[in-house]
Amino acid sequence: MHLNNMISDGKPHPLWRQTSGLGALLLQDPTNFGASSGKAMTVSDLKKISPCWYPVHAMGYNFIKSNGESAVTIAERLRGLVKGYKKRGFKCNEVIIVTHSMGGLLARALIHPSYGKMLDDKDVKIVTVQHEQCFKKQL
Known part of the structure; x- marks a missing residue:
């Protein structure tokens, strides 16, 4: 917002x-x-x-499955989102991935040539992956 x-x-x-x-x-x-x-x-x-529009989408996944399988699912969702925005007249071909915890491994699988295959995707460019990690202070 x-x-x-x-x-x-x-x-x-x-x-x-x-x-x-x-x-x-x-x-x-x-x-x-x-x-x-x-x-x-x-x-x-x-x-x-400021003239740009910055939508945010949360994408859950089944963490019990392998990151490779989940990457295929998330890649399909990302491609579908971008396709939907383009269909509605938006200029949309770049995404920023924000991850936490195991999502960082999933993001790596997204660009892997055997799983998500998004490294050189012709329709969707991953601009960056921002990984957030929480650290607990030991007492």
């Missing part, structure tokens, strides 16, 4: 201002939150990317 409402009346939505919310986090020097380099996003950057 917040990615699809960055700019309102030509100005950053309150959540995207430098003093609060996401803006306070993202519109700052990336080294402040652990990056080794990079530049802070600007309001001008937000205005450039």
Whole structure:
């Protein structure tokens, strides 16, 4: 929801201002939150990317099955989603995969030539895989 409402009346939505919310986090020097380099996003950057639409889809899978089998299923779903968006007139050929835990292994299987076969897919480009991992602090 917040990615699809960055700019309102030509100005950053309150959540995207430098003093609060996401803006306070993202519109700052990336080294402040652990990056080794990079530049802070600007309001001008937000205005450039705000006309894009950023849908989010959650895709569950049967974790009891092999990651190879699940990758085939998820690849079919991704191709179907992209095809559906294109059919409705959207420019859609790139996806970002966000995973957690075993989903990271599934993402690797998605691009494997024997399973999901999405590495050089002609219709869907996986732009990046973002893997989120939770670490528990030991007492």
